[in-house]
Amino acid sequence: MTVNAQHLLKSHQLRLTDMRKKVLDLFLTRSEALSQNDLEQHLGKVDRITLYRTLRTFEEQGLIHKAMDGTDKQKYALCQHDCGQGVHHDHHAHFHCDTCGKTICVEAIAAPVVAPPPGFSVSETHLVMRGQCDQCN
């Protein structure tokens, strides 16, 4: 486990367990968003349920965020900002490659601030691009 992972867990009031260390380490070495299935592939034989709860916990504590990409599968990526318990500050766009299926965070592009229709209030705005990534182009 990297020092970084240990520090991240500690700073988010999370106990250091094997599963959490392994999962977080994997996120730290990957630039693209990971689905639960991706994680299972990379981690080998791990308990599906524990992994599911680990991801939920990480998301609740602001360690990772859901990467909306228009597919029906949930994917997660590391938060780059100081997100905390129940608070996320990730406003970047996500890019989904229709060829390789990878989903990556595009920090350089922020979701636009748009005026909602009358009577509506907006708490988050997401921008999702689909197409071909640099690897597949």
Next chain:
Amino acid sequence: MTVNAQHLLKSHQLRLTDMRKKVLDLFLTRSEALSQNDLEQHLGKVDRITLYRTLRTFEEQGLIHKAMDGTDKQKYALCQHDCGQGVHHDHHAHFHCDTCGKTICVEAIAAPVVAPPPGFSVSETHLVMRGQCDQCN
């Protein structure tokens, strides 16, 4: 069945079957996007698989489009433009209410045109807002 539904099916080269007429009629009376589960609730006892294939066919033929809303469930809404086989022209934003769970199309707001990172090419861009709708506010 409304005349509208019959005309829509015909103009998209689709046979007029009971399921298709019922499903399309329901979309025509609803302003929000519908999940497969929503449709089953409203249609009563219908075959799950046939409904699944009906939605897939409608989507392929440009009658309905997937309404991305950040939830893990697939939702569909009527195309407002002249979408055809494999061609969709829906570039509007979608709004998801975190209270009532409804997802609606916001025709007034278009997904922005953004310059992708170098090496990337973009085929579609989606804009999703989350918050409270006018009913729940």
Next chain:
DNA sequence: TCATTTTATGCAACAATGTTTCATTTAGCT
């Protein structure tokens, strides 16, 4: 209207994913 052809349906079956309950194990603290 009826026979033919093409397409849609309904059923069975299965894979993947999401989720809860509960007994057991483990991490963090004293």
Next chain:
DNA sequence: AGCTAAATGAAACATTGTTGCATAAAATGA
């Protein structure tokens, strides 16, 4: 080392997505 709160792992179940195949129905043309 021992205590306590929390995490894990197993079982079990719900929901959703998906394919193959025999049957039924829609469109077409005589």
